[in-house]
Each structure stands twice: as C-alpha cells, then as structure tokens.
Amino acid sequence: MDITELQNRIQNAKALDFGTIFNQSIELFKKVWVQGLVTLLLNLVLAIPFIMIVYIPLIFMGFMDLNSAYYDPYEPYAQPDVSPVFFLVMAVVYIFMIVAMSTIGLGLKAAFYRICKLKDLEQMGKEDYFYFFKKPYLGKTVKLGLAFSGISILATLLCVLPIIYAIVPLSFMVVVYAFNPDLSISEIVKLSFDLGNKKWLISFGLLFVSGVLAGIVGMLMCFVGIYLTASFSYLPIYFIYKEVIGFDEESDQMHRLEKLSTI
Secondary structure (H helix, E strand, O other): OOHHHHHHHHHOOOOOOHHHHHHHHHHHHHHHHHHHHHHHHHHHHHHHHHHHHHHHHHHHHHHHHHHHHHHOOOOOOOOOOOOHHHHHHHHHHHHHHHHHHHHHHHHHHHHHHHHHHHHHOOOOOOOOOOHHHOOOOHHHHHHHHHHHHHHHHHHHHOOHHHHHHHHHHHHHHHHHHHHOOOOOHHHHHHHHHHHHHHOHHHHHHHHHHHHHHHHHHHHHOOOOOHHHHHHHHHHHHHHHHHHHOOOOHHHHHHHHHHHHHOO
C-alpha cells in the first residue's frame, strides 16, 4: 500500500470499541507472552554494552575521587579537576546511548509485531526477532531510532503535556514501520501522527489501562512477573492498527516473493 491509500484508510476509519480491543489484546497475549518475554530479554542483553559505555567513565571518576581524598588528607572532600571537554564528551556519549537503545528497542518491538500478526492470523512464518537489523532495513531502523529519540527528547524538553501527547504517535511509529518497512522515514512519521491524532483518546486510554494492568499483575507475581506481562501493553496498538489500516495480504505475498527471488 502507498501512503495515499494508508492515509485514506486512516481518514475513513470506523469508530473503535474499547472493550473489544482490550479483550482481543488479552486473547492474543495468551499466544505471544513467550515471544514478548524473549523480545524484552533480548532488549536488555543488547542494551548492556551501550549502558556500560556511559557508566565505565563514571566509575573511573569515582576512583579518581577516592584517590584524591586519600592522598590529600588536608582536603578530604576535594574534587578532582575534570576538564569541561570530559562533560561534553559524556553528553555526546549519553545521547548516543539513548539513540542506540531506542534503535534496539524499536527494531525488536517491530519484529515482535510481525510475530503477533503470525499468531493472530494463524499464519506460517519464521519468528525472526532480528528482522529489522538485517539488510535492507538496518539503516532505516537506525534512522527511525534517531527520529524516535529526537521527537522524545524534544517533547520532554517542552515539559509534561507534549510528551503525554507524543506517547501515542510514537507508539504507532513502531507498528507502522513493522508492516510498512518500505516507506520512507518521513512517511512513517507522518502516518504515525495521522493515526495517533485520529485515534488519540482511545489509544491513550488503552495504553494507560494495559500498562497499569501489566504492572499490577507483574508485581503480584513477585515483581519478576513484570517481565512476563510487559508485552501486554504493546498489543492494543497492534489491534488499533489492524482495525484502522489493516493488512494488504496480496501486497505481503508479493513482497515475500520478491525477497525469495533475491536469495
């Protein structure tokens, strides 16, 4: 589907029922909770190296502080001299970490939505968690991670209301990318905001309720259960996309045939 047809479907979308989508999310969660757990664990494992890039210099600074206090008994609380360049470098590294973690999370979550479609429609297919980290989508995943991080940071800097509003379009950005990976970055962002604006209230309500429910149930399972239930909060967005835009099966089949022909 091209962007014009996708926008037409959004503009002509029917009214959605909160209870129906919520119940559908519960039923699908029963089928994909294992895949959701795998997605979350992969996200944590892949994020560790980027977190260490930030924390190792901070640990090093801590040792410098201890050594300074130990060797200077007259100034036990003296702080080591640190160049402003160090803080500039750390700021750049920290932004890099945010973008990297956003890219990893976005790619894995988009792959999870493709798996959700397989389970929901009972289709045959490979559960490929790294689908969007392979050619030809790796570069686009990184660029979309940059766009995602940029919008998130900008909305956060503008205080509370913008980030509350942006939560919905940002959530749709992942699912739009999952099922329309050949669109450009600008088209994916535009469609995400179009869909978010069209169905903002019900989307925010479902995100809030599903997130709270997943958290409560997870805590009742001795907190470790949060890892099991976290993916439930992703599913309402999938069903809203399915009901509003839907899937072009013929286009999907042609896309798969094209991929096979290049192998």
